[in-house]
Amino acid sequence: MLTQDAPQDTTAVTMDDTTNIADQIGQRVDTFDSGVLEQIHNFLAIQLFNLQNTPVTLYSLILFVIFISVFSVGGKVISRLLFKRVLGRVEMDEGIRYTLIRFTNYFVIFIGVVISFQFIGIDLSGLAVIFGLLSVGIGFGLQNVTSNFIAGLILLIERPIKVGDRIIVNDMEGDVREINMRSTTIQSLQNISIIVPNADFISGNVVNYSFGGDNRIRVRVDVGVSYGSDLDLVIRSLREAALQHPEVIREPEPTVLFRNFGDSSWDLSVISWIDDAKRHFIVASEIRMNIVRIFRQHDIEIPFPQRDINFRNLIEIKKDEKSG
Numbered sequence: 001m002l003t004q005d006a007p008q009d010t011t012a013v014t015m016d017d018t019t020n021i022a023d024q025i026g027q028r029v030d031t032f033d034s035g036v037l038e039q040i041h042n043f044l045a046i047q048l049f050n051l052q053n054t055p056v057t058l059y060s061l062i063l064f065v066i067f068i069s070v071f072s073v074g075g076k077v078i079s080r081l082l083f084k085r086v087l088g089r090v091e092m093d094e095g096i097r098y099t100l101i102r103f104t105n106y107f108v109i110f111i112g113v114v115i116s117f118q119f120i121g122i123d124l125s126g127l128a129v130i131f132g133l134l135s136v137g138i139g140f141g142l143q144n145v146t147s148n149f150i151a152g153l154i155l156l157i158e159r160p161i162k163v164g165d166r167i168i169v170n171d172m173e174g175d176v177r178e179i180n181m182r183s184t185t186i187q188s189l190q191n192i193s194i195i196v197p198n199a200d201f202i203s204g205n206v207v208n209y210s211f212g213g214d215n216r217i218r219v220r221v222d223v224g225v226s227y228g229s230d231l232d233l234v235i236r237s238l239r240e241a242a243l244q245h246p247e248v249i250r251e252p253e254p255t256v257l258f259r260n261f262g263d264s265s266w267d268l269s270v271i272s273w274i275d276d277a278k279r280h281f282i283v284a285s286e287i288r289m290n291i292v293r294i295f296r297q298h299d300i301e302i303p304f305p306q307r308d309i310n311f312r313n314l315i316e317i318k319k320d321e322k323s324g
Helices: 010-044 058-085 094-119 128-158 199-203 231-243 277-297
Strands: 047-051 054-057 166-169 172-179 183-188 193-197 206-208 217-225 255-261 266-274
Touching (some): 128 172, 128 183, 128 193, 217 231
Antiparallel strands (some): 217 266
16 A cells, blocks of 8 residues: 655744844844944043043044034023013113123033033033133234134223114224124225124224214215305305204204315314214215205306416417418
8 A cells, every 4th residue: 555755844943034034134133233322432432531530532522513513502592582472572772682692601601611511521610620721722813803702891891882873983883783703894985884893893993973872973064155145145045955954953953164265265063963873874965965956946056166277478480481
């Protein structure tokens, strides 16, 4: 009697092989991952330098930079929220508002620096070492940076200038737009942004039209009239030209000064006061146009320089006969 052998269980063998292969792959992946992680850990654990007997590694330095960046961004965000929620709704001087916002930003950054030092294990009581290193750096070329930074703090505290003021510095006139840690941004009358180091405001001469809260400024317009003019009529006309301008204040009232006897004219000046220093050039131009219009109504002449040439000896010029 013939018998048939039972088929072998090939499926069980295949499953066992698959399990073994998967285990081997998993072990190799784990070995690879642990090796890569160990290499990354060793790389980040590289000691860069010692500070106060505390090793500073690449990992701690990266964390320090991240903390500083986060607090820098946080300082700007908090300053904006302070402006929108509090300072923007309170009536106060624009310069004071700007100073409070700036100091809030600096304070948050300072807190971030302190926390960052503590996080990497540096004792704040020994920060004299850092300042010592900083002083060495100052000796090698950071004098200007340090002086500008200190000058910026002085500008924010003493407020000889503030945002919105019309000033003249280094023979440049413009409006203060921003006071930063190192420099101040001025917008010139030509709408050009000028970056001026803060130290220039402390060591140099600065003209501030808005200092002390008084924005009034004197507008002077010079004009010459012919010697044959009625001087009383000229003075009344100049005063009228100034008073016709709506921005000229009535107290003190415009004044006309007889400045000099010119070569071909009487030289006079009409002096007026306005409340906005930023309108100085525009108001002066419009007063000049009023003067021209009123002078034409009263036939007052604005002369131009004249020169008379006298010949002591008359020179006879004979015509060449041949050329004739």
